[in-house]
Amino acid sequence: MIRIYLAGPEVFLTNAKEVGERKKALCRKYGFEGFFPLDNEGEAAGKSPRELGLCISRINEDLIRGCDAVIANLTPFRGPSADVGTAYEMGFAHALGKKVLAYTNVAEPFRERTVKALNGQVSREFDGRLRDSLGMFIEENCLIDNLMIDGCINANSGLLVVEEAPLNQKFTFLGGFEKCLVAAQKMMNH
Amino acid sequence: MIRIYLAGPEVFLTNAKEVGERKKALCRKYGFEGFFPLDNEGEAAGKSPRELGLCISRINEDLIRGCDAVIANLTPFRGPSADVGTAYEMGFAHALGKKVLAYTNVAEPFRERTVKALNGQVSREFDGRLRDSLGMFIEENCLIDNLMIDGCINANSGLLVVEEAPLNQKFTFLGGFEKCLVAAQKMMNH
Numbered sequence: 001m002i003r004i005y006l007a008g009p010e011v012f013l014t015n016a017k018e019v020g021e022r023k024k025a026l027c028r029k030y031g032f033e034g035f036f037p038l039d040n041e042g043e044a045a046g047k048s049p050r051e052l053g054l055c056i057s058r059i060n061e062d063l064i065r066g067c068d069a070v071i072a073n074l075t076p077f078r079g080p081s082a083d084v085g086t087a088y089e090m091g092f093a094h095a096l097g098k099k100v101l102a103y104t105n106v107a108e109p110f111r112e113r114t115v116k117a118l119n120g121q122v123s124r125e126f127d128g129r130l131r132d133s134l135g136m137f138i139e140e141n142c143l144i145d146n147l148m149i150d151g152c153i154n155a156n157s158g159l160l161v162v163e164e165a166p167l168n169q170k171f172t173f174l175g176g177f178e179k180c181l182v183a184a185q186k187m188m189n190h
Numbered sequence: 191m192i193r194i195y196l197a198g199p200e201v202f203l204t205n206a207k208e209v210g211e212r213k214k215a216l217c218r219k220y221g222f223e224g225f226f227p228l229d230n231e232g233e234a235a236g237k238s239p240r241e242l243g244l245c246i247s248r249i250n251e252d253l254i255r256g257c258d259a260v261i262a263n264l265t266p267f268r269g270p271s272a273d274v275g276t277a278y279e280m281g282f283a284h285a286l287g288k289k290v291l292a293y294t295n296v297a298e299p300f301r302e303r304t305v306k307a308l309n310g311q312v313s314r315e316f317d318g319r320l321r322d323s324l325g326m327f328i329e330e331n332c333l334i335d336n337l338m339i340d341g342c343i344n345a346n347s348g349l350l351v352v353e354e355a356p357l358n359q360k361f362t363f364l365g366g367f368e369k370c371l372v373a374a375q376k377m378m379n380h
Contacts, residue, residue: 012326014315053331057341078307078322079269084277085336091281117268125204132268134361136202141243146275151247171324 001033002188005064005098007090008073009083010171011037019172026174030181035063064092069099069188071180074145074160075170076106080113081145090152100156101184102149103176105165110145114138159183191223192378195254195288197280198263199273200361201227209362216364220371225253254282259289259378261370264335264350265296265360270303271335280342290346291374292339293366295355300335304328349373 004027010019020036027034037060047055064070070093077083082104094100106113111130115122121133129137143150144162153160161180165173194217200209210226217224227250237245254260260283267273272294284290296303301320305312311323319327333340334352343350351370355363 009326014317014321014325014327049331050333053329053333053337054341054344057337058345060338061341061345078304079271081269081274083336084271084274085338087274087277088281088336088338088342091278091283092285093281095282095285114268127204131204135204136199136361137204139243141239143240143243146273146278147243147247148250148275148278151244151251152278154244155248155251171326 001031002069002184003033003035003067004184005067005070005089005093006034006036006073007070007086007093008171009075009077009086010073012077013171015172022174023177026178026181030185032181032184035067037063060089061092064089064098065096067093067098069093069101069184071177071184072100072102073171073177074102074104074149075165076104076113076145080110080117082149087146087149090149094152094156099184099188100152101159101161101180101187102153103161103163103180104144105163105170105173105176107162107164110143111138111140157183157187159187191221192259192374193223193225193257194374195257195260195279195283196224196226196263197260197276197283198361199265199267199276200263202267203361205362212364213367216368216371220375222371222374225257227253250279251282254279254288255286257283257288259283259291259374261367261374262290262292263361263367264292264294264339265355266294266303266335270300270307272339277336277339280339284342284346289374289378290342291349291351291370291377292343293351293353293370294334295353295360295363295366297352297354300333301328301330347373347377349377 006023024034074082125131131137161176163176196213214224262280264272315321321327351366353366
């Protein structure tokens with residue numbers, strides 16, 4: 001059975017395990033086996049916070065190595081961009097030749113999200129670029145996030161679903177995720 | 191000559207090229223050849239913003255594939271965490287077996303940075319975890335960023351330099367970067 005690693009910031013939710021189980025159930029519906037990043041509480045015994053964090057990282061990397069594909073939740077997390085852990089895992093998986101698909105539950109364009117995160121403190125500078133108060137430019141490539149993120153999907157599966165979540169479901173809505181599974185089913189000749 | 195890809199958010203600076211040249215000069219000082227992510231303005235002709243962004247992504251990935259190591263600038267960028275492009279490149283390089291070293295110009299711990307970015311809107315919940323207004327927990331692993339970032343460095347080179355930049359030099363200070371080069375020189379039997 002094709003194995004899919006489920007990357008995304010929903011691991012930080014209070015009901016992370018429940019969301020993970022819902023994602024795994026959807027995977028089964030489409031004939032896949034889903035793997036959710038572990039919180040590994042069972043392995044925490046005797047470990048310092050630091051050792052626990054590093055241990056979870058190792059386990060997640062091993063999970064990705066053992067999977068055929070990654071579906072990444074790129075919903076912006078604590079800033080205008082995707083969760084950095086998810087971004088890291090995308091790069092890791094893409095370099096290993098895994099299939100990488102993605103979705104985001106926020107339809108607002110990256111440029112607008114960034115300007116908002118900067119409280120509108122931006123200006124069009126001499127070089128035509130929109131820049132923040134430190135002079136650092138804001139990407140205006142009509143992409144959904146930093147160009148390395150979109151570039152990965154474009155070079156890999158080509159599948160990046162943008163679907164605005166219903167109110168109060170930003171990190172729990174699975175409509176975009178399910179569309180990734182439908183596409184993966186066709187893509188992977190399943 | 192050992193080739194090093196120079197990942198970091200300084201590409202967004204007004205004087206990005208100058209900072210890139212300073213980094214490359216420091217690489218040469220230690221016997222390395224440095225490669226700075228390109229802005230590729232020369233290749234922009236006739237390309238739509240979207241195609242340009244995707245083109246830069248391809249060029250950066252090719253640069254990383256051609257390098258022996260990556261030195262990643264993890265200085266927090268528009269949020270409590272590292273630039274997602276840099277995080278992506280770290281995962282990509284680590285999966286390819288490249289040496290990955292990192293530095294950050296911000297010494298404030300990840301937990302404190304995150305609480306600040308959330309304007310202090312956090313509370314200790316029933317499960318003992320510090321959570322934001324959406325109930326999503328804040329990592330308290332005594333690591334410098336998301337555990338996948340620290341986990342990468344820990345499993346790879348072990349070299350993560352934390353050195354606070356002087357005032358107004360958050361994205362241009364190269365003290366931590368130079369320490370990475372000194373360590374790389376020893377590490378890579380150069």
